[in-house]
Amino acid sequence: MADQGAQDKTEKPTPRRRTKAREKGQVAKSQELAGAGVLLAGLVTLNLFGGYFYQQIGGLTRHFFSHAASMHLSVDGMRDLSLQVWSFFMVLMAPVLGAVTLAALIFNLAQVGFMLAPERVKPDLKKLNPLTGIKRWFSLRMAVDLAKNLAKLAIVGLVAYHTVAGEWDRLPGLGDMEVKDALVYIVDVCFRIFWRSVLAMFVLAVLDWAYQKYDFEKNLRMSKQEIKDEFKQSEGDPMVKGRIRSIQREQAKKRMMASVPDADVVVTNPTHYAVALVYNASEMDAPQVIAKGMNLLAEKLKTIAREHGVPVVEDPPLARALYRQVEVGQAIPYELYEATATILAHVYRQKNRQQEVLSARGARS
Numbered sequence: 294m295a296d297q298g299a300q301d302k303t304e305k306p307t308p309r310r311r312t313k314a315r316e317k318g319q320v321a322k323s324q325e326l327a328g329a330g331v332l333l334a335g336l337v338t339l340n341l342f343g344g345y346f347y348q349q350i351g352g353l354t355r356h357f358f359s360h361a362a363s364m365h366l367s368v369d370g371m372r373d374l375s376l377q378v379w380s381f382f383m384v385l386m387a388p389v390l391g392a393v394t395l396a397a398l399i400f401n402l403a404q405v406g407f408m409l410a411p412e413r414v415k416p417d418l419k420k421l422n423p424l425t426g427i428k429r430w431f432s433l434r435m436a437v438d439l440a441k442n443l444a445k446l447a448i449v450g451l452v453a454y455h456t457v458a459g460e461w462d463r464l465p466g467l468g469d470m471e472v473k474d475a476l477v478y479i480v481d482v483c484f485r486i487f488w489r490s491v492l493a494m495f496v497l498a499v500l501d502w503a504y505q506k507y508d509f510e511k512n513l514r515m516s517k518q519e520i521k522d523e524f525k526q527s528e529g530d531p532m533v534k535g536r537i538r539s540i541q542r543e544q545a546k547k548r549m550m551a552s553v554p555d556a557d558v559v560v561t562n563p564t565h566y567a568v569a570l571v572y573n574a575s576e577m578d579a580p581q582v583i584a585k586g587m588n589l590l591a592e593k594l595k596t597i598a599r600e601h602g603v604p605v606v607e608d609p610p611l612a613r614a615l616y617r618q619v620e621v622g623q624a625i626p627y628e629l630y631e632a633t634a635t636i637l638a639h640v641y642r643q644k645n646r647q648q649e650v651l652s653a654r655g656a657r658s
Contacts, residue, residue: 304520306513314513320405321509323502325441327400329495334396336487338389349385353378404502437504444497452489456482549584549621553594554601556583558640560615560633563607567591568615569598570625572637579624580633585616604640608632 306314314320339346457464460482467475515523553559556569557580569584586594595605611632619625625633 301516302514302519304515304517306510306515307520307523309523310513310515319509319513321502321506322401322404323498323505325494325498325501326404327397329491329498330396330400331393332487332491333495334392335389336484336491338392340484342388346385349381353381441497441501445494448493448497449486449490452493453486456486456489546590550594550597552583553597554603556598556603558636559595559598559603559605560608560612560636561591561595561605562609562612565591566609566612566616567594567598567605568612568619569594569603570615570633570637577624579627579630580637581624582615582619582621585619585621587616604643606636606640608636611636 463478467478470478553569556571559567559569561567565587567586567590568582570580571583572580584594597603598605611629614629615625615633618629
């Protein structure tokens with residue numbers, strides 16, 4: 294089942310998946326590359342400041358030997374001497390410490406950029422599970438780490454062997470050299486071993502970085518179902534969204550129908566379209582559409598209008614134009630002013646006649 298699940302993960306990770314992995318501190322990063330960079334920075338600094346270090350340490354050694362008889366070997370004296378030596382070496386090694394610190398920052402930032410991952414420092418009881426630890430021992434990553442460590446040992450061993458083998462003829466002559474010259478020669482051979490080892494480890498580190506990148510992308514891959522689930526979580530379930538939109542449309546339709554009794558007139562096609570208009574000269578610059586519908590909705594709109602005494606006027610061209618060009622709540626466009634004004638004037642005249650007839654009947658009664 295696990296193999297089947299791994300085979301199903303064939304899709305590239307989404308940006309959201311990458312972001313969540315980064316928040317958890319999961320990034321493609323090679324510790325070997327950063328370590329090789331730190332070693333290289335340290336060697337370069339030692340090579341540049343080697344003469345200065347030699348002079349300073351030699352001067353300190355001569356000072357101690359020349360003043361050895363006058364030193365007080367009390368507790369306070371040894372404490373002061375230890376502080377002086379410690380301060381001296383801290384100041385002396387400051388360039389090396391600064392170089393390796395800067396190299397560590399550069400190589401780590403170059404790989405992953407600036408990153409804060411609080412989840413990495415949170416306590417996780419799963420890490421204390423011995424079964425999980427045993428599984429990691431037999432994982433592919435552990436095998437790769439073992440191969441890297443063996444490769445590093447082999448590299449350092451081969452480099453040291455070939456370097457020393459090249460100096461094999463000169464080694465018997467060390468006994469005839471002065472101590473100073475012998476030390477310089479030994480340091481030179483050691484530096485050559487370090488240089489060649491670091492350069493070889495850089496090649497290994499680049500290969501490790503490429504593998505870490507590949508392994509990270511592989512573990513981050515997603516199945517098609519995971520992509521669908523993520524889309525539902527981020528964008529919402531399409532079925533739920535469709536249901537919400539349906540409810541919203543129903544509510545908007547109810548509000549629209551509730552406004553039909555307030556209309557001044559309903560313009561119809563007469564069977565396909567119906568548009569309800571309202572106009573208040575003191576509040577509006579132009580008549581507004583407060584409801585509209587097509588087919589069954591148009592019939593319902595006309596029925597409500599007749600039930601509440603709203604005039605229904607047939608004007609197919611105007612009804613089609615209003616339905617297609619004007620949304621509910623919008624004022625009619627300028628090009629429809631004349632046709633709409635004609636209908637409203639007709640409606641107002643009818644209302645005035647009806648009021649006159651009602652007034653006359655009231656007077657006779």
